[in-house]
Amino acid sequence: MDRKILLSESDIPKQWYNLAADLPSPLQPPLGPDGKPITPDMLTPVFPENLIEQEVSTQRWIDIPEEILDILYRWRPAPLRRAVYLERYLDTPAKIYYKDESTSPPGSHKPNTAVAQAWYNKQFGIEKITTETGAGQWGSALAFACKIIGLECKVFMVRISFDQKPFRKFMMSVWDANCIASPSSETEFGKKILAEMPDTPGSLGIAISEAVESAVKDTTGKTRYSLGSVLNHVMLHQTIIGLEAKKQLKMVGVDKPDIVIGCAGGGSNFAGCAFPFVHDKINGADIDIIPVEPSACPTLTKADFVYDYGDTACMTPLLAMYSLGHAFVPPPFHAGGLRYHGMAPLVSQATVEGLLAPRSYHQIKCYEAALTWAKTEGFICAPETSHAIAAVIDEALKAKEEGKEKNILFCYSGHGLMDLTGYDAYLSGKLTDYELPDEEMDKYSECLKDLPKPPKNKSGKW
Numbered sequence: 001m002d003r004k005i006l007l008s009e010s011d012i013p014k015q016w017y018n019l020a021a022d023l024p025s026p027l028q029p030p031l032g033p034d035g036k037p038i039t040p041d042m043l044t045p046v047f048p049e050n051l052i053e054q055e056v057s058t059q060r061w062i063d064i065p066e067e068i069l070d071i072l073y074r075w076r077p078a079p080l081r082r083a084v085y086l087e088r089y090l091d092t093p094a095k096i097y098y099k100d101e102s103t104s105p106p107g108s109h110k111p112n113t114a115v116a117q118a119w120y121n122k123q124f125g126i127e128k129i130t131t132e133t134g135a136g137q138w139g140s141a142l143a144f145a146c147k148i149i150g151l152e153c154k155v156f157m158v159r160i161s162f163d164q165k166p167f168r169k170f171m172m173s174v175w176d177a178n179c180i181a182s183p184s185s186e187t188e189f190g191k192k193i194l195a196e197m198p199d200t201p202g203s204l205g206i207a208i209s210e211a212v213e214s215a216v217k218d219t220t221g222k223t224r225y226s227l228g229s230v231l232n233h234v235m236l237h238q239t240i241i242g243l244e245a246k247k248q249l250k251m252v253g254v255d256k257p258d259i260v261i262g263c264a265g266g267g268s269n270f271a272g273c274a275f276p277f278v279h280d281k282i283n284g285a286d287i288d289i290i291p292v293e294p295s296a297c298p299t300l301t302k303a304d305f306v307y308d309y310g311d312t313a314c315m316t317p318l319l320a321m322y323s324l325g326h327a328f329v330p331p332p333f334h335a336g337g338l339r340y341h342g343m344a345p346l347v348s349q350a351t352v353e354g355l356l357a358p359r360s361y362h363q364i365k366c367y368e369a370a371l372t373w374a375k376t377e378g379f380i381c382a383p384e385t386s387h388a389i390a391a392v393i394d395e396a397l398k399a400k401e402e403g404k405e406k407n408i409l410f411c412y413s414g415h416g417l418m419d420l421t422g423y424d425a426y427l428s429g430k431l432t433d434y435e436l437p438d439e440e441m442d443k444y445s446e447c448l449k450d451l452p453k454p455p456k457n458k459s460g461k462w
């Protein structure tokens with residue numbers, strides 16, 4: 001029995017998979033301030049045209065440029081591992097496979113798109129990229145990619161993580177990026193928020209507004225903004241995860257997994273691992289596909305499918321997605337990367353279709369799962385990843401109860417070696433659970449009431 005299933009470099013996928021080509025009910029178009037669908041040229045102050053092309057593409061397979069692969073070979077193809085030690089501990093007949101994205105230089109799946117985005121920006125003649133980051137995983141991934149590709153990088157980091165997780169900010173400095181706490185006094189929007197709420201922990205929505213503002217106000221035209229999740233082209237770049245996993249599962253005789261699991265913040269690691277299998281499900285395969293989110297930020301499991309802005313200052317187009325409302329300021333729980341108010345339109349539409357079965361967990365259960373993982377498999381996972389592990393353990397125990405030999409695949413989206421403050425809080429009994437109360441949900445969804453409502457189109461097949 002192999003515990004590590006490895007592909008050679010020559011087996012790396014040479015194309016990304018675009019789910020937009022296969023969704024039975026197509027995505028709703030993004031809308032501009034006038035409520036009409038935007039045209040791609042309206043995005044040009046924010047993104048380079050080559051990425052906008054990918055954002056609106058409905059082509060099923062998109063070639064990965066050789067120069068991008070050359071950068072990804074540093075850690076890709078990533079190992080598929082079998083979690084036999086956890087299987088033995090749980091005494092389950094299930095086989096648990098995980099795609100190990102923690103082996104990238106910054107330690108998560110995020111550089112799969114950071115490298116691609118930096119490369120396309122460079123091709124387009126851009127010299128500087130601005131972005132936001134929550135836990136710092138995305139900021140450090142973009143800092144790494146910009147350094148390798150030769151771009152300047154500025155990162156607005158959500159205040160709570162900036163204070164709780166200083167080590168990622170140090171990583172960004174190692175790769176020469178400029179990381180500042182958001183809200184900041186460097187942008188008009190940051191100043192406004194600081195005047196209204198000087199003690200705010202910040203939010204991804206606020207940090208996105210600051211990063212977009214900072215990019216579009218550069219009059220040289222050489223700065224663009226980059227987003228680490230949510231958008232279609234980000235999902236696309238991450239599909240290398242699931243495409244590799246598919247080849248690796250075949251190597252051990254698994255034609256298809258029975259269950260695919262990933263944690264979901266903006267949706268990109270989940271999508272990256274799951275979309276190639278969503279393709280198979282659309283074509284008749286029987287697979288349970290489960291995005292897992294925190295109960296304190298229950299986008300897919302409790303919010304409505306609406307048109308909403310991607311940021312707090314309402315600078316982005318309106319996206320059709322499950323959203324708690326762009327004014328949402330999440331409670332300060334430890335999985336900083338799962339605190340976004342919305343969910344990727346592609347993940348949202350696949351959920352509307354019934355192709356996905358989202359669920360949510362409280363953070364204490366997730367830390368329990370992370371500890372079980374660390375004491376069996378040995379690795380210390382990111383707090384975001386622990387949500388996937390909690391669901392994997394539940395599914396493996398269910399398989400035991402039912403006496404079924406299920407094949408479970410999940411995305412191990414990152415290691416937690418920079419996130420030990422959360423483990424310390426858990427071990428010293430300081431963590432509490434937080435269920436977003438209905439009154440809070442109502443308060444935040446106020447900002448949605450005058451926005452257009454997308455139709456919930458579905459084929460009815462799932």
Ligand SMILES: Cc1ncc(COP(=O)(O)O)c(C=O)c1O
Nearest residue numbers: 137229265266267268269337414
């Ligand atoms: C390790 C890890 N996993 C998952 C996520 C969630 O993001 P996404 O849903 O875009 O994959 C993050 C976000 O920062 C992360 O750092």
